[in-house]
Amino acid sequence: MKPVYKCIHCGLYTEASTHCGAPAQLVIDGATRLRASKLLALVLRHDPAALGITLDRGGWADTTAVLRGLEKAGVRIGAEELAAIAALDDKGRFEIDGGRIRARYGHSIDVDIQYPVNTSVKTLYHGTSLDYLPSIEVNGVLPMRRRYVHLAADLETACLNARRRPKPVVLEIDADCVREEAPIYKATQKILLTGYIPARCVKKVVIC
Structure with a gap:
């Protein structure tokens, strides 16, 4: 998985090492991003207890608890790295809202996420x-x-x-x-x- 950078001018997260005509700041390396993404998918979709966290009925978990669980599993990242992972996930798997994070889809556990109905795609x-x-x-x-x-x-x-x-x-x-x-x-x-x-x-x- 590619590293994630942050543009020093516009603040955008990007997989490109340069943005807005200048070198971008490294946020998270590719190996750490991959491991964190896999763990997030596991705990937010299937097994919250694997990192010692709980989900509410809407599938939300406290981000501080998630970061603490990741650290115990050997993945030490902060809130910005977590935001970068969510922002650049290629299928939009993760959603952050204030101090909460959840998987948008893919659950095997019982959560209640209200999705909009699509009536147009053929x-x-x-x-x-x-x-x-x-x-x-x-x-x-x-x-x-x-x-x-x-x-x-x-x-x-x-x-x-x-x-x-x-x-x-x-x-x-x-x-x-x-x-x-x-x-x-x-x-x-x-x-x-x-x-x-x-x-x-x-x-x-x-x-x-």
Whole structure:
């Protein structure tokens, strides 16, 4: 994962070492960013107790408690580094509000996040593995251990998700078809959520 810098002129977090025509200030190195991001995804989506934190009903955790938990796990960062990780996450996984942080989506634990309903998008994408296609053709796409099925707004994002699995493929999904069974929610600019994708809503399979 790339390091994060902060522009000395405009204050923007960036992955570029120069910004506004001047060298940017290093905020967090790539290795620390990667380890912190993985731990944040774990505790804010699946296992808060892994860092000794608690989440409220909306999925929020106290940032001070999160930073303290990260330090105990060997990742010593501060509030600015945490803000930089959230700001530049490529899929917008994390959200900070004052002294709180949460994962926007991807939970397997019981939280209640109110997402806006999307009624306009026509085509969405779901990254998966070629090995799962026989089951999908019969049962559709199920959330499995998560609360929702994740959909990408574009093919590139879906391929990035799919490449975490062997034999990556992307399903092109008819969004209006999905809406006949379940609402589609907007989690971030790139990620949308739904409860179930019927097999008939898969328009085609793309090899990544």
